[in-house]
Amino acid sequence: MGPIFIIVVIVLAIAAAIGFAIWNARMKDKRRKELAGWAQVNGLKFLPENDHSVWMRYQPFKCLQRGEDRYAYNIMVGTSGTRVMSAFDYHYETHSTNSKGQRQTHHHYFSALVVDAGLPLKPLFIRPERVFDKVTEFVGLDDIDFESAEFSQKFFVKAPDRRWAYDVLHQKTMELMLIYPRFHIEFQGSQVMAYYDNKTFSLGEFGSALKVVTGILDYLPLGVVEELKAMRSEPRP
Numbered sequence: 001m002g003p004i005f006i007i008v009v010i011v012l013a014i015a016a017a018i019g020f021a022i023w024n025a026r027m028k029d030k031r032r033k034e035l036a037g038w039a040q041v042n043g044l045k046f047l048p049e050n051d052h053s054v055w056m057r058y059q060p061f062k063c064l065q066r067g068e069d070r071y072a073y074n075i076m077v078g079t080s081g082t083r084v085m086s087a088f089d090y091h092y093e094t095h096s097t098n099s100k101g102q103r104q105t106h107h108h109y110f111s112a113l114v115v116d117a118g119l120p121l122k123p124l125f126i127r128p129e130r131v132f133d134k135v136t137e138f139v140g141l142d143d144i145d146f147e148s149a150e151f152s153q154k155f156f157v158k159a160p161d162r163r164w165a166y167d168v169l170h171q172k173t174m175e176l177m178l179i180y181p182r183f184h185i186e187f188q189g190s191q192v193m194a195y196y197d198n199k200t201f202s203l204g205e206f207g208s209a210l211k212v213v214t215g216i217l218d219y220l221p222l223g224v225v226e227e228l229k230a231m232r233s234e235p236r237p
Contacts (some may be wrong), residue, residue, distance in 0.1 A: 031089075034203050035074045042210075044078035044087075051075060054088065056113065060188035062193055067092035067108065076206075080115060080214055087113040098144055111201035113209040114193045117217050119228040122164040124187040126177075127197075129156050132189060148174045166226045168216065176215045180208045185216070192217065 031109040032048050039046040054072035064070065072088040079085060094106045129143075144157040144165050151174040159165040169177075170185075177185075183194040194209040201209065220228075 032074060035206070037074065038203055038206060039076040039078075042076075042078070043131040044076040044085075047075040047077065048073060050091075051088075054090070058188075058191070058193070060191075061112075061114075061186060063110070063112070063184070063186075063197070064090065067094040069093045080210060081170075081171050083118060083214070083217070085114060085210070087111070087209070089200055104106055108198055109200055110196050110198050111206070111217070112193055112195035113201075113206060113213060114191050115210070115213045115217065116191050119190055119225070120231050121187045121190055121192070121228070123157070124157075124159045124163055124165055124168060124185075124186040126155055126157050126169075127153055128182040128184075146174065151178060154178065167221060170219070170221070173216055173219045176219065177212060180212050183209055183212060185212070207220075 035045045036048070038044075050071040050073045052071045054075075055070045059062050070090070070092045072090050075086065075088040077086045089109065091112050092108050094108065096104050096106065096163055144150045144159065144162055145158075146166070146169060148171065151169070155177070157165055157169065185196060186193045186195075192213050194213050196205075
């Protein structure tokens with residue numbers, strides 16, 4: 001290869017890198033503006049800056065405890081009805097070593113939405129069914145099945161208290177969840193989180209996640225709600 005060819009390749013590589021950086025910056029700015037608009041329409045406060053403390057405020061949620069350099073951004077906070085909520089994009093990084101012994105950094109991004117139920121909920125985890133889940137059934141690690149065959153085929157459900165899972169996921173709730181995108185749903189403490197694993201929400205998916213989470217809470221049977229309220233009012237030892 002002649003020196004002119006090498007110079008041309010270097011110049012093209014630099015131009016491509018600059019072009020990608022400009023495009024990436026424009027896409028981030030476009031997303032910030034879109035989410036700021038969505039927040040305004042929904043009566044939420046929009047905070048675009050990086051917040052490195054979100055993972056500490058939501059410690060029970062393991063998806064926020066991965067990797068290093070964790071931070072939320074494009075944060076939207078406020079209320080949905082009478083419930084406090086927040087939604088955000090999230091970043092963390094992991095590291096690996098290639099065959100040459102060089103350390104590589106991998107950046108991961110996803111979105112999440114959290115609603116506080118104002119009640120002491122029990123742990124519950126729901127996510128889309130995976131092919132591997134069928135294999136685990138043979139070693140006794142199968143998930144909880146429901147009367148709706150369609151729901152059981154599309155969602156993997158785990159809960160320490162199986163009765164709680166059946167209380168939450170009755171027919172009306174399952175029908176709701178089958179209508180919308182299949183989020184990961186997690187109950188921890190008084191909060192319910194909807195998120196994607198290593199994927200950010202589209203603008204419409206923030207709205208869908210809010211409808212799914214608030215729908216699940218709205219559809220809790222009255223008897224279950226009363227029981228949870230009683231637990232909340234019990235004096236601590």
